[in-house]
Amino acid sequence: MRELIHRKxxxxxxxxxxxxxxxxxxxxIVEIAPLFTIDETVEDVEDMxxxxxxxxxxxxxxxxxxxxxxxxxMIRTLRDEVERYGPFSLAVESKYDHPxxxxxxxxxxxxxxVGGKYSDFWxxxxxxxxxxxxxxxxxxxxxxxxxxxxxxxxLGSHLAAQRSVGVPYTDEMIENAARDAFGQAVPDSEQAxxxxxxxxxxxxxxxxxxxxxRVTEMDALVAYLQILGRLTKAAYQNTAAPEQVPDPSD
Amino acid sequence: xxxxxxxxxxxxxxxxxxLAIVGIxxxxxxxxxxxxVHGAIVLLYSLGLLYLIMSSSFGPPPDPSRISRYYxxxxxxxxxxxxxxxxxxxxxxxxxxxxxxxxxxxxxTAWASxxxxxxxxxxxxxxxxxxxxLITTSFHxxxxxxxxxxxxxxxxxxxxFGYNLFCIVAVTGYFMGVTQSKExxxxxxxxxxxxVIVWVTYFVLYIRTLARRxxxxxxxxxxxYLAFIVVVAILHIINNLTxxxxxxxxxxxxxxxxxxxxxxxxxxxxxxxxxxxxxxxxAMLYYYLPKRAERPIFSYRLxxxxxxxITFFYMWAGSHHLHYTALPHWVQNLGMTFSVMLLVPSWAxxxxxxxxxxxxxxxxxxxATLRFIMMAAFFYGLSTFEGSFLAVRPxxxxxxxxxxxxxHVHAGALGWVALITYGSLYTLVPAIWKRERMYxxxxxxVHFWLAFAGTVIYVFAMWNSGIIQGLMWRTYTGExxxxxxxxxxxxxxxxxxxxxxxxxxxxxxxxxxxxYNIWMTVRGVPALAERHEDVPxxxxxxxxxxxxxxx
Numbered sequence: 001m002r003e004l005i006h007r008k009x010x011x012x013x014x015x016x017x018x019x020x021x022x023x024x025x026x027x028x029i030v031e032i033a034p035l036f037t038i039d040e041t042v043e044d045v046e047d048m049x050x051x052x053x054x055x056x057x058x059x060x061x062x063x064x065x066x067x068x069x070x071x072x073x074m075i076r077t078l079r080d081e082v083e084r085y086g087p088f089s090l091a092v093e094s095k096y097d098h099p100x101x102x103x104x105x106x107x108x109x110x111x112x113x114v115g116g117k118y119s120d121f122w123x124x125x126x127x128x129x130x131x132x133x134x135x136x137x138x139x140x141x142x143x144x145x146x147x148x149x150x151x152x153x154x155l156g157s158h159l160a161a162q163r164s165v166g167v168p169y170t171d172e173m174i175e176n177a178a179r180d181a182f183g184q185a186v187p188d189s190e191q192a193x194x195x196x197x198x199x200x201x202x203x204x205x206x207x208x209x210x211x212x213x214r215v216t217e218m219d220a221l222v223a224y225l226q227i228l229g230r231l232t233k234a235a236y237q238n239t240a241a242p243e244q245v246p247d248p249s250d
Numbered sequence: 251x252x253x254x255x256x257x258x259x260x261x262x263x264x265x266x267x268x269l270a271i272v273g274i275x276x277x278x279x280x281x282x283x284x285x286x287v288h289g290a291i292v293l294l295y296s297l298g299l300l301y302l303i304m305s306s307s308f309g310p311p312p313d314p315s316r317i318s319r320y321y322x323x324x325x326x327x328x329x330x331x332x333x334x335x336x337x338x339x340x341x342x343x344x345x346x347x348x349x350x351x352x353x354x355x356x357x358x359t360a361w362a363s364x365x366x367x368x369x370x371x372x373x374x375x376x377x378x379x380x381x382x383x384l385i386t387t388s389f390h391x392x393x394x395x396x397x398x399x400x401x402x403x404x405x406x407x408x409x410x411f412g413y414n415l416f417c418i419v420a421v422t423g424y425f426m427g428v429t430q431s432k433e434x435x436x437x438x439x440x441x442x443x444x445x446v447i448v449w450v451t452y453f454v455l456y457i458r459t460l461a462r463r464x465x466x467x468x469x470x471x472x473x474x475y476l477a478f479i480v481v482v483a484i485l486h487i488i489n490n491l492t493x494x495x496x497x498x499x500x501x502x503x504x505x506x507x508x509x510x511x512x513x514x515x516x517x518x519x520x521x522x523x524x525x526x527x528x529x530x531x532x533a534m535l536y537y538y539l540p541k542r543a544e545r546p547i548f549s550y551r552l553x554x555x556x557x558x559x560i561t562f563f564y565m566w567a568g569s570h571h572l573h574y575t576a577l578p579h580w581v582q583n584l585g586m587t588f589s590v591m592l593l594v595p596s597w598a599x600x601x602x603x604x605x606x607x608x609x610x611x612x613x614x615x616x617x618a619t620l621r622f623i624m625m626a627a628f629f630y631g632l633s634t635f636e637g638s639f640l641a642v643r644p645x646x647x648x649x650x651x652x653x654x655x656x657x658h659v660h661a662g663a664l665g666w667v668a669l670i671t672y673g674s675l676y677t678l679v680p681a682i683w684k685r686e687r688m689y690x691x692x693x694x695x696v697h698f699w700l701a702f703a704g705t706v707i708y709v710f711a712m713w714n715s716g717i718i719q720g721l722m723w724r725t726y727t728g729e730x731x732x733x734x735x736x737x738x739x740x741x742x743x744x745x746x747x748x749x750x751x752x753x754x755x756x757x758x759x760x761x762x763x764x765x766y767n768i769w770m771t772v773r774g775v776p777a778l779a780e781r782h783e784d785v786p787x788x789x790x791x792x793x794x795x796x797x798x799x800x801x
Contacts, residue, residue, distance in 0.1 A: 016473065027565030031566065035510045065427065069364070069368045069369075080724040083732055091508060093576075096508070100507075100509070105652075137737070138353045142363075165504070
């Protein structure tokens with residue numbers, strides 16, 4: 001009987017296409033649509049903050065260089081991972097990530113909580129030539145980042161595009177994007193105070209690449225690496241393995 | 251292009267002019283951005299094709315009797331695209347593999363660093379090599395199994411050259427750092443939009459050709475090609491919904507946030523495997539295997555079972571890429587369950603293929619081409635079993651993030667996708683160029699053993715490295731502390747990374763041998779006497795108005 005129906009079906013091209021669409025859509029609809037409607041999917045957290053323009057630019061460099069191909073940003077709910085990298089990742093921590101960078105491969109270690117674990121200086125030395133700091137490393141060197149000035153003039157449109165996909169940047173943040181990016185990497189400038197005003201007192205304002213007069217791609221990337229895992233403290237609360245949030249001043 | 255009418259040539263020229271203007275606009279709007287370089291590439295590409303069209307515009311009108319024959323010219327060009335992308339993609343792959351063992355092999359340049367060439371490798375082999383192989387063979391198979399000429403003369407060229415423009419823009423973009431970072435969907439918004447246009451044309455062409463068929467039933471191979479075309483369109487559109495920063499920026503931001511993005515991405519990612527790398531290549535299997543073995547497919551019922559099983563089950567399986575992550579547990583469980591069930595239709599396909607060979611095993615021994623196809627079916631069975639196994643949560647806790655996944659993917663990509671493609675090409679090339687045989691049967695044999703040895707070395711190296719890596723990460727000392735630092739596990743990987751690069755190199759050499767052999771076949775092997783049987787049935791009726799009895 002089934003065969004009879006199929007014999008009919010395989011005689012009409014359009015009918016066959018419709019049957020394919022029907023069979024193939026069920027899985028995706030059942031698994032994806034509820035992720036938007038079930039409230040427990042993403043935890044509610046008070047202290048979740050946005051990426052500053054400099055950190056967002058750093059994130060875009062992380063994407064551009066394909067760092068995600070070798071580094072995950074997702075600590076799984078497994079004992080050895082929690083002990084190696086820190087509390088397991090929560091959904092809320094990538095709430096403002098468009099796209100997410102959970103990764104699929106660890107040729108290098110997970111970076112979900114690398115923020116604050118190493119000094120800015122270590123990161124710059126490591127990115128300039130990883131084998132200077134970790135002799136066994138097979139990571140490419142990114143020395144040119146420190147030589148390349150960061151493009152600042154279009155950061156406002158980046159923030160605006162982020163807002164249109166749902167990240168709550170304010171008009172003020174969008175307007176001041178370029179100033180804030182400059183200020184975050186040049187601590188002595190007059191623009192520096194605006195960054196902490198808009199993004200919170202705990203925002204790290206620093207000459208990330210060691211040069212306090214100009215903003216390079218190295219500044220942006222290190223600023224991004226230093227915020228990883230520190231947008232919210234939620235993962236450190238109510239966890240089986242209590243731990244302090246790393247503090248870069250230690 | 252000698253078969254195009256004057257009107258079709260004019261239309262082609264008009265399309266290329268529009269494309270050239272789009273290229274100029276992109277170059278102007280994006281003069282401070284990589285999108286400007288892509289504008290220049292689009293412009294050059296369209297002008298180059300325009301030159302080809304214009305230089306043939308005063309040629310003689312096409313032979314009216316062409317309508318009563320199959321349209322094989324686009325297939326011939328597609329074969330070359332396939333072969334060249336294979337060499338390019340595999341070369342980048344070997345290079346990337348070597349960089350993992352010797353990191354200075356990027357020569358301190360940005361464009362050649364691992365993170366940028368890795369997507370160039372994956373796109374080069376999946377979309378460049380695999381995609382061109384699928385489009386090319388689908389044009390061949392749909393005509394032969396429908397006994398009808400392609401429904402249109404211009405759109406096959408549009409699909410072929412348009413698709414390759416997408417691949418070129420995607421790959422050149424990665425070298426410049428233009429990427430969405432979504433694995434296997436790295437190409438940015440404008441390339442994605444272009445692919446939608448190309449893909450819709452492809453679908454319309456395919457369905458129109460099927461509508462002209464002179465067989466009441468649509469053959470199994472076409473079910474798979476249809477599933478490939480339709481579902482890839484759905485996946486591509488949904489995963490690539492983005493908001494560009496501006497029309498002058500290559501950069502865009504996906505509309506999907508965090509955890510939802512992870513699910514959409516791996517729903518896409520896993521079904522790119524399912525409908526690009528499985529369904530499309532099963533279509534090749536269902537046509538070229540019975541052709542080459544000269545045996546009918548073992549079981550029609552198994553074909554139905556496996557087709558609908560694959561179409562339905564695969565779409566649920568993507569979340570097995572996200573075990574133990576912040577994705578809700580219920581989705582992970584669904585993904586695992588369906589991944590395990592997927593073994594049934596997968597092995598039904600592989601078994602159906604191998605049982606088809608009953609009564610033809612002596613040919614597998616003597617004919618390296620048939621051995622390619624047989625070994626592909628074997629690796630298909632192997633890697634689908636491995637896939638279901640790796641999707642089980644406790645197994646995945648060990649294998650995920652390690653080289654085991656990479657080994658699994660390559661068991662499928664080298665052992666299944668590439669072997670079935672070369673087996674199909676060795677069958678297709680003499681048929682459409684109407685040659686008596688391949689230039690050298692010995693070189694086919696050499697290619698088989700290079701490809702087989704390369705695959706086995708690669709996969710064993712990655713199994714070993716992946717399992718060692720996974721175990722080292724979770725090993726505890728007697729005192730209850732982690733036994734190995736991350737760097738310890740990396741140091742243990744180096745021998746396997748070298749072995750893997752060597753396996754890949756063997757496979758690449760095989761691809762070069764194949765290209766040479768096919769080149770010499772087209773150049774030097776005597777043509778067959780006119781093959782009277784290779785024309786559509788009732789060719790004298792083929793004016794496009796007549797329809798098959800079943801429609």
